[in-house]
Amino acid sequence: MAQKTVREAVLNILVRVGQSGGYSHLLIQREIRKDNLNQKDVALLTELVYGTLQRRDTLAYFLKPFVRKRVKPWVKWLLYLAIYQMQYLERVPDHAIIYEAVELAKKKGGKGLSSFVNGVLRNVQRKGVPSIDSIENPVKRLAVETSHPEWLVERFVRWYGFDIARSMCFRNLHEKEVSVRVQSMKTSREEMIKKLEEDGFEVERSPLSAQGIIIKNGNIFRHPLFKEYLTVQDESSMLVGEMMDVEPGMFVLDACSAPGGKTTHIAEKMNDEGCIHAYDLHEKKTKLVEEKAKDLGLTIVEAKQADSRKLHEIYDNGTFDRILLDAPCSGLGVLRGKPDIKYQKSVDDIQNLAKVQGDLLAAVAPLLKPDGKLIYSTCTVDKEENELLIQAFLENHKDFVIDPHFKASLPEVCKELEGLTEWGLQLFPQDLDTDGFFLTRLIKKV
Numbered sequence: 001m002a003q004k005t006v007r008e009a010v011l012n013i014l015v016r017v018g019q020s021g022g023y024s025h026l027l028i029q030r031e032i033r034k035d036n037l038n039q040k041d042v043a044l045l046t047e048l049v050y051g052t053l054q055r056r057d058t059l060a061y062f063l064k065p066f067v068r069k070r071v072k073p074w075v076k077w078l079l080y081l082a083i084y085q086m087q088y089l090e091r092v093p094d095h096a097i098i099y100e101a102v103e104l105a106k107k108k109g110g111k112g113l114s115s116f117v118n119g120v121l122r123n124v125q126r127k128g129v130p131s132i133d134s135i136e137n138p139v140k141r142l143a144v145e146t147s148h149p150e151w152l153v154e155r156f157v158r159w160y161g162f163d164i165a166r167s168m169c170f171r172n173l174h175e176k177e178v179s180v181r182v183q184s185m186k187t188s189r190e191e192m193i194k195k196l197e198e199d200g201f202e203v204e205r206s207p208l209s210a211q212g213i214i215i216k217n218g219n220i221f222r223h224p225l226f227k228e229y230l231t232v233q234d235e236s237s238m239l240v241g242e243m244m245d246v247e248p249g250m251f252v253l254d255a256c257s258a259p260g261g262k263t264t265h266i267a268e269k270m271n272d273e274g275c276i277h278a279y280d281l282h283e284k285k286t287k288l289v290e291e292k293a294k295d296l297g298l299t300i301v302e303a304k305q306a307d308s309r310k311l312h313e314i315y316d317n318g319t320f321d322r323i324l325l326d327a328p329c330s331g332l333g334v335l336r337g338k339p340d341i342k343y344q345k346s347v348d349d350i351q352n353l354a355k356v357q358g359d360l361l362a363a364v365a366p367l368l369k370p371d372g373k374l375i376y377s378t379c380t381v382d383k384e385e386n387e388l389l390i391q392a393f394l395e396n397h398k399d400f401v402i403d404p405h406f407k408a409s410l411p412e413v414c415k416e417l418e419g420l421t422e423w424g425l426q427l428f429p430q431d432l433d434t435d436g437f438f439l440t441r442l443i444k445k446v
């Protein structure tokens with residue numbers, strides 16, 4: 001695919017995400033499959049979509065003085081795309097960026113629009129974009145500089161103070177390395193590392209899981225051992241499997257399991273002996289859990305559909321040795337991979353999710369055996385979905401406490417983190433370069 005067409009595909013994705021709320025990662029995958037793009041084009045497409053989306057509000061601030069009238073959404077996104085490249089990418093000269101944007105405008109909107117786009121971009125090039133430093137209010141400045149909605153930055157600052165909020169917002173702009181989990185029953189991490197290095201990959205050992213490998217360089221998705229030996233998983237998610245403290249033969253409930261990353265990790269940890277009942281609200285998604293277990297050669301996973309708020313209709317109290325509640329959440333910890341989330345979520349969404357999370361926790365907790373362990377986790381950094389929710393649960397469930405061994409069982413690198421409190425561990429993306437993630441472990445008193 002010629003570069004010009006890649007940019008056209010980028011523009012189509014941006015307009016769909018920006019105007020109709022499509023998910024960028026799904027649209028990118030569809031585009032890659034549809035046009036059978038080569039590796040270079042995939043890299044360019046991904047960089048331009050994520051880069052422009054990540055910086056949307058900053059780009060709007062940069063563009064504002066140059067466009068006084070309302071423009072069509074696709075023209076606005078075309079201008080954002082061009083200014084993104086002019087401001088943040090060094091390898092393409094401005095004149096080439098402007099030329100391509102003008103050609104695209106001509107193709108999509110005719111001559112009138114192409115001269116408009118040309119005029120705006122030439123002006124931006126000549127006059128330069130407005131300074132962000134002139135914004136006096138520090139929260140507003142951080143919001144514009146890092147392209148997060150102001151309400152969200154305010155919330156981060158309220159929860160964690162300005163410095164942590166600032167580091168998090170900046171880190172959210174940068175891509176994360178891919179990490180994979182080795183199927184430990186098939187091979188060891190060391191053997192896998194040897195194999196990957198022989199095949200030209202640059203890798204590192206994860207400090208958060210003995211099964212985790214960070215891919216520093218190389219396309220792991222195309223490796224022949226990928227499907228049967230490896231699972232792409234953020235290191236913070238691997239920490240859940242590590243902290244479940246399972247043993248072979250246990251009876252485990254995974255209440256929100258799809259697509260099955262953590263379920264399969266737990267099964268590996270149990271040496272595929274025992275039983276895991278893995279639920280998800282959506283029938284279609286339970287198939288993903290089944291497929292993942294099958295790919296990895298795991299047999300103890302039974303994937304089923306249910307609303308886990310109603311599992312008391314199926315199970316008696318005190319049934320499970322271990323429970324995982326990896327709850328549906330706002331996803332504010334994964335903005336690096338899914339920038340659309342920061343523009344789409346609202347305070348109402350967070351509060352509605354917190355209600356569902358609280359209901360799920362209250363519903364599954366009684367199913368735990370006395371002395372059993374329950375992990376609650378989310379990929380968000382919002383206190384209402386994490387720490388405050390756990391506090392409220394413990395107020396109302398005096399038969400549960402935070403596991404007194406939780407802190408001591410964490411990997412060493414977690415023990416000094418600012419997000420480690422008496423309620424659990426809040427990992428920030430800037431801490432260990434993982435997703436923003438929360439986890440805690442409760443035990444049921446005997």
Ligand SMILES: C[S@@+](CC[C@H](N)C(=O)[O-])C[C@H]1O[C@@H](n2cnc3c(N)ncnc32)[C@H](O)[C@@H]1O
Binds near residue numbers: 262281309327
């Ligand atoms: C954070 S994801 C789980 C990710 C999964 N644990 C993994 O590691 O691959 C949350 C899941 O909860 C499911 N879910 C949402 N509400 C639910 C409910 N009431 N009962 C069961 N599952 C639910 C969603 O469909 C989603 O797949």
